[in-house]
Amino acid sequence: MANGQKASQPNVIVFFTDQQRWDTTGVHGNPLGLTPNFDRMAARGTHLYNSFTCQPVCGPARSVFQTGLYPTTTGCHRNSIPLPEGTQTMAHYFRDAGYKTGYIGKWHLAGENPVTERGRGGYEYWLAANALEMTSDSYDAVLFNNENERVKLPGYRVDALTDAAIRYIDQEKENPFFLFLSFLEPHHQNHRDDYPSPDIYQEAYTGRWTPPDLAALGGTSAQHLGGYYGMVKRLDEALGRLFDAVKSLGIAENTIILFTSDHACHFKTRNSEYKRSCHESSIRVPTAVIGPGFDSRGQIRELVSLIDLPPTLLDAAGISVPEAMQGRSILPVLRRETASWPDDVYVQISEAQIGRAIRTSRWKYSVSAKDPIGDVPTADSYSEEFLYDLQADPYELTNLIGFESHRDVTAILRERLLRRMEATGEPKAEIVEAQSKRSGQRRVSESESRV
CATH class of the missing domain: 3.30.1120.10 (Arylsulfatase, C-terminal domain)
Structure with a gap:
């Protein structure tokens, strides 16, 4: 533990991917060995086996995680609706509790690019773009800093964001911090409708394994699944680098790391694009948590929604969960303090x-x-x-x-x-x-x- 930090204030890192199916992971049966770090995290920490988004599209899902409210409550029911000014976010709750707060990557909750301070949801450190897919490419990572200056980071985009996150963690290791690391991958690159993996994985996974729904329905999976898997592989390598960083800095035992995604991907099998439907291939995502309160909790089979994760993180950090939040902390379930948990998740669908x-x-x-x-x-x-x-x-x-x-x-x-x-x-x-x-x-x- 860093010298200036209290044990009652664990660091919190959210490792947030975009459009990642649950069955890309080994613990959900993928045979390609794409996610050894996630699989180890799930085994050593808490694996939320049945984890779902409550809004299968980027902006609304992100509004849920930042506020703990459904999109119909915040008004962010579709993409391109900014988070209303004055909305209380996770950054505000953690800052009020004495945490440093940082945001790196894709935001998608503003109406401008670069995002000015009023649109950043209260985060102090900022290295982000509103729609990262519109400002960058796989080997052209472009974001904006606190001063709204254009910043081009070297390397494959996943690596570039991970490098920035490790620098932030090293900088803030003496203080309790809340870091939201938001990747674009394995989302497609919009302007050419492509899933660009790192060069080393191009064609490495093409034709290797197809989930049964895609095998039956096709869609664009034959064209895109190989690149998609390569992106997932690099994300997992980035997760491993993050684990190594917090271990080397001596803060692993006091750092909570949550891995999840905003929604999944059905490869144009359920409608004319990749999400925005009720199907598992739109709404089911991989989720695991490790760190204080989550170590050795094993596989949890209760149905957990994205809207339950904000109150869970606040609860784990010892911060009072606002009554207005519409989800529930899962910590009582992990501690076996309650047998009461809803046997359903509720999903709002927009745009399509x-x-x-x-x-x-x-x-x-x-x-x-x-x-x-x-x-x-x-x-x-x-x-x-x-x-x-x-x-x-x-x-x-x-x-x-x-x-x-x-x-x-x-x-x-x-x-x-x-x-x-x-x-x-x-x-x-x-x-x-x-x-x-x-x-x-x-x-x-x-x-x-x-x-």
Whole structure:
């Protein structure tokens, strides 16, 4: 532990990737050995096995992590809506508790580039770009500093940001600090719709292994999956470098490191681009935490949402969780202090549709607005769109919505979803039932309906 730091104030580092599927990791069955550092982190710390975003698109997901509020609460329900000035963020909560705060990488919560101080969410140290994919490329990392000066960093973009993070950690090692390290990878490079890996991994993973949903549905996976995997590999190497840095600086035992992603990637199999849908390939992400309060906690099977991570980090740092936050700290679950944890996660979907979904341990149920009018975050009326039995169909290849055999489970999920919407503060809405379909041999018992 650094000399000037109290044991009650652990450092906190968020290692935030963009558009990373859960099944890129070895602990989720990927056979390519892409993530030995993440896998070790999951084994030695806490692995949140069932981890989901609550908004599968960049800006809204980031607003959730910075505020602990749903996008319909902050108003950031789609990309290109800046975080309202005066919004309390993680930076404010940590600063008020005596922490130094730093942000490095992609922000995507402002309406300008470079992002002036008023749009930085209260972070003191700043080396970032609003939409990093628009200001940089894989070997052309361009960000902006506190003075809004253009800064070009050497190396592959993942390495460049990691170098900057290590410099910041070394600089602040005598003080408690909260560092948010936000990568673009493994998100595509927008202007050419490409997934550019480091040169050394080009073609190394092409054709090696395809997840079952992509094998069945195709999309752009044949073109893009190899590069995507190369990006994931370099991110994991960066995670290892971060572990080495905090160990060499003598602060590993008092540093919490959280790894997660804003959303996943379905490679144009569910709509015309890569996310913005209710499917696991849009919403399920890899998440693990290591450090004080999280070491040796093992694999946690409860369903955890992105909105639960801000209160968890505050709780772990000994900072009071604001009552306004709409998620829950998972620490009582880790400590076995409570048996009460919701068996569902709630998802808001924007841009491709105004959609709402609920995911339980077995079922996925999703609705979309019938006739959305204008750029609005909510709707008065939704239509049933998807129902999946994740036990029988984990890759969501058979849509059961409307099946006579699943009428009871659909009714239960419909009511659960409406309650979730209301609890989030959304206006009262109706859900129009799907047209009934014959279901052949399929049957669902009453007990199965309530799982």
